Amino acid sequence: MSETPESGPLLELSSQDLRAHVAGALTRARARSVALTDAVDDEDLIRQHSKLMSPLVWDLAHIGSQEELWLVRDVGGREPLRPDLDDLYDAFQHSRADRRALPLLGPAEARAYVREVREKALDVLEKAPMSGRRLTESAFAFGMITQHEQQHDETMLATHQLRRGEPVLHAPEPPHAPSGRRLAEVLVPGGRFTMGTSAEPWALDNERPAHEVDVPAFVLDTTPVTCGEYLEFLAGGGYAEQRFWSAAGWAYRQEHDITAPRFWHREPDGWWRTRFGVREPVPLREPVVHVSYYEAEAYANWAGKRLPTEAEWEKAARFDPVSGRSRRFPWGDEEPTEAHANLGQRHLRPAEAGAYPAGQSPLGVRQLIGDVWEWTSTDFHGYPGFGAFPYREYSEVFFGPEYKVLRGGSFGTGAVAVRGTFRNWDYPIRRQIFAGFRCARDPRPGEVA
Secondary structure, three states, X not given: OOEOOOOOOHHHOOHHHHHHHHHHHHHHHHHHHHHHHHOOOHHHHHOOOOOOOOOHHHHHHHHHHHHHHHHHHHHOOOOOOOHHHOOXXXXXXXXXXHHHHOOOOOHHHHHHHHHHHHHHHHHHHHHOOOOOOOOOHHHHHHHHHHHHHHHHHHHHHHHHHHOOOOOOOOOOOOOOOOOOOOOOEEEEOOEEEEEOOOOOOOOOHHHOOXXXXXXXXXXXXXXXXXXXXXXXXXXXXXOOOHHHOOHHHHHHHHHOOOOOOOOEEEEOOEEEEEEOOEEEEOOOOOEOOOOOHHHHHHHHHHOOOEOOOHHHHHHHXXXXXXXXXXXXXXXXXOOOOOOOOOOOOXXXXXXXXXXXXXXXXXXXXXXXXXXXXXXXXXXXOOOOOOOOOOOHHHOHHHOEEEEEEEEOOOOOOOHHHOOOOOOEEEOOOOOOOOEEOOOEXXXXXOOOO
16 A cells, blocks of 8 residues: 555654653644633633634543543542542533533632643653553654643634624634636546545544555535525525435425534625624625535535545545555645635634645645535545554544534634544534535546546
8 A cells, every 4th residue: 555654753853852852742732722722711711602613621630631641640640639620521421401401610619620630741751651551652642632722722713603792702813815717626546445444643543554445536616615605505595405405404494493513604695604703794805604514415416515524624635646655645745834825813814715825735725724624425434444542532432424524624623633534424414513515426437537
């Protein structure tokens, strides 16, 4: 198989440099957690802004609880700090809707707890071996916890989007798309490619193992669907025509009276949206965001296209037609920079469609990483040879037709928590997440040589 060889950036580091890399990743994640929780007062921290989300203070203490379980207790072999918190902050013990009623740590106590855990985790980092166990090989446990914190940071960012009140988060505007014509679609050649990974040290269990997949030729949009394009769907009666919707999607749309993406509002002078407390006209050139799988599917049907499968998405993002190798990212194997993708809450919105030319794939597909999570048509399942690690609840318990796979990350995804193989999943009804989509279609006669 033609995967990235077993010599990625982490594998080339000395133990000392690996520890420094881990410390930097942990520090960046914590700085973001602090910024998201310090942006509001204590009343906002303990408030439940939506039954879909936990109070922000729960997420903060949960981050510390997971770090204590895996880094302090397991890797470090240290005595528990707060074993009384294990069940309280176990995401499988209590639904998000019920967490506000739990005897949660208050803001000051939660902050003190996560600081104490982090001090002990960094001490463990200085002493723990970087090999010997699968959990410690290439500092996997530290990478898992760093990704976990960044994932909860994105969850907390989504909670900020749901809160009411004046804006409290601020960031510079993303770059504009360069001028000039670009192709709207590209043909992705058919054939086999290596999907998933067995080489990425911090890849999570559902990304493994690497395996060959034969993907027939298909045509893919070079950018995600924009708000302007989506407005044409609205104007064309997309939400009123049952024929564009699946039976489940139409039932959900009717039951909840969904007539536009979440956070959009119809005003006499046009469509507006609310974004982190700011009311603004819907930006026509930005990728549409806060749409469910059902809405994305209906749009694709209206446009005479379809959503890509997960394998199609990954082939477009990773396959190098010159070498035949699967890259780590669309642009190559190097880690994402500000030139490659809109990640990590650097900006508080998607960039215009067509931005980040340095991050495009060899075939010219842009923004496959960052900006908006992209719905695929694939149900979430394990790859052939899947093995749960280090616990079944990370992904295996979610396998099945209830969840759809999303790919690529959003403007709120930490760079450490996304790569060409990374898989996200959610219910097809979800709209509070930073999700958009791009369309695919089968080639027309004569398009494939």
